[in-house]
Amino acid sequence: MCYGSVTCAAFVSITKGVSVNARFRMKRKVALGVTALVAVTVSAVSASAAPFPDGNGSSDHWGVITRNTVGSPVAALRTGPFGSFGVQGPAARPPYGQGSLGIETADDSTSLTPSSEMVVFGNEVDFYGAPVLGLNQVGFRVFQTSENVSYGGAGNMPNIRFEINPNLTGAPASTYSSMVWVPGPSPVVDRWSPYLDATTTGRWFLTGTAATVTGCTQVAQCTFQQLKTALNDGGPQPTIYTAAVSKGRDSMWIGAVDGLRINRTVYDFEADGVKTHRIG
Structure with a gap:
């Protein structure tokens, strides 16, 4: 109207x-x-689902993770090692460049129980938020010595360690665990090893409540695929906090690591820093 x-x-x-x-x-x-x-x-x-680092260049975010280190061990970027004496060819030099990550830990030097040291050399920035289930290539090369074998047996080796949020439906309140690779014996000593593939060799375990829920404990260790299956329990994806090379707390070890691989990136430890190389 x-x-x-x-x-x-x-x-x-x-x-x-x-x-x-x-x-x-x-x-x-x-x-x-x-x-x-x-x-x-x-x-x-x-x-x-933050992406993994992927490319050539360098990373400034590597160093000793102080909150996880016990005693006064050494984890330092260095030149070499070259040798041992009498060894020639590719096995007598670091697999990438001129340097490596030198590691020294003692088995009886603290007032704690156990009295052994532990060192963790890692990166608390670049992997934060990346999906654990997105890991498909992990490994490194190691300079193992016959002396290290005499200190703790053929299995006396450094580890690869990821701090993670396991996000398990069976333990929703548990937001922290360490995911640790225990390599098998190095196939060679007193020289650089070939690439040791953590996805097909050695064993893995978790710490804390996540270990109990998944069954991947330090006593009952899992393969890489068994570990990923146990973490993939239908809930939110587990995510990474940090990535590192570690040693301890157990037997004395003095050696070196180089060519840490995480997916498509190889971390080349050099005396002047950590270089990155993309594979594929």
């Missing part, structure tokens, strides 16, 4: 304009809402 001086035609025109503007605003709000929802979803996915 029309009122006052406004004609019916004008009224209809105004009404249509208001209706069109209202519909336009509604569509715009819906579009903006969908865009915001997509942005939030993408952001959530990115945060829960």
